[in-house]
Amino acid sequence: MVGLVEHRSLPEYPDDALRAGTAGDVILKIIIDETGKIVLGQVVEGDPLLVAASADALRDFAYRPYQLNGAPIRVETQVGFHFGIEGRGDKAKGEVAYLSAIPFREEFRTGVLNAAGVFDLAPRKVSGAEPQLPPELAGIAGSVYLVETVGEDGKVQDVKVVGGDKRLADVVIAAVKQFVYEPRLVDGKSAVATIQASYHFGTRP
Numbered sequence: 001m002v003g004l005v006e007h008r009s010l011p012e013y014p015d016d017a018l019r020a021g022t023a024g025d026v027i028l029k030i031i032i033d034e035t036g037k038i039v040l041g042q043v044v045e046g047d048p049l050l051v052a053a054s055a056d057a058l059r060d061f062a063y064r065p066y067q068l069n070g071a072p073i074r075v076e077t078q079v080g081f082h083f084g085i086e087g088r089g090d091k092a093k094g095e096v097a098y099l100s101a102i103p104f105r106e107e108f109r110t111g112v113l114n115a116a117g118v119f120d121l122a123p124r125k126v127s128g129a130e131p132q133l134p135p136e137l138a139g140i141a142g143s144v145y146l147v148e149t150v151g152e153d154g155k156v157q158d159v160k161v162v163g164g165d166k167r168l169a170d171v172v173i174a175a176v177k178q179f180v181y182e183p184r185l186v187d188g189k190s191a192v193a194t195i196q197a198s199y200h201f202g203t204r205p
Contacts, residue, residue: 001032001063001077002100009060011053011081013094018085021092022047026054027080027102034072036063050083057081078102121185123150123193128179131172131199140165141202144172148197152190154183164198172199 017023026046033039038058043051058079065072080099085092133140142165149158159176161169176197184193 001066001075004036004064004066005061006036006064007060007062008098009057010096010098011050011057011083013083013096014049014053017047017049017053017083018092018094020049021085022049023083023085023094024050025080025082025099026050027078027099028054028058029076030058030079031074031076032063032066033074034065036065038063039074044078050081054081118187119185120187123154123181123184123195125179125181126154129175131175133168133171133201137167137171139202140167142168143198143200144168145198146172146176146196148176148179148195150181150183150193150195152183152192154181154190156181157192168199168201 011026024047027044028046028051029042029044030038031040038061041055041058043055046054061079066075067073080102082097082099084095084097086095087093144164145162147160147162148156151157156177156179159173161173181193183190185191
């Protein structure tokens with residue numbers, strides 16, 4: 001969504017936060033409607049003083065509509081700001097920067113609100129160790145491409161290999177079958193989900 005921003009404003013550094021020496025990142029989860037307007041903002045992380053200033057700045061944001069199959073739809077994404085302080089005491093100066101890249105946060109799950117008003121929230125992995133190659137396969141470089149079916153209970157129901165190195169497939173499948181997810185939510189109700197995933201081992205020559 002960063003590439004679809006048409007207009008944005010940076011928050012003003014709150015005087016109270018500056019005097020208190022409060023700095024850090026603010027991450028907000030937002031929903032953008034079919035016209036490109038932010039219609040909902042929720043805090044993912046940030047100090048309350050900085051969050052208030054950030055939320056106020058969102059009023060000046062405007063996006064080009066996100067399109068799916070040629071039709072504008074509502075989408076959920078993230079927006080963030082970094083608040084930093086240079087100097088100390090009376091010489092302290094607050095600076096705010098827009099975060100063009102936001103690290104993954106466990107609290108964030110991608111989702112889309114479609115034209116029918118149904119919110120579709122993608123599943124999020126909550127447990128399960130990533131695939132590890134056994135000693136006999138150590139040093140092999142290759143990839144495995146999968147399609148996972150995640151049930152309403154968040155457990156992996158099926159795993160299909162759609163490409164990659166067959167020598168590595170069994171190891172990956174065994175690990176993926178132990179994954180547990182927060183299930184997909186469609187209009188607030190658990191639903192079956194299909195996930196495309198890829199796993200890569202070693203380094204390319």
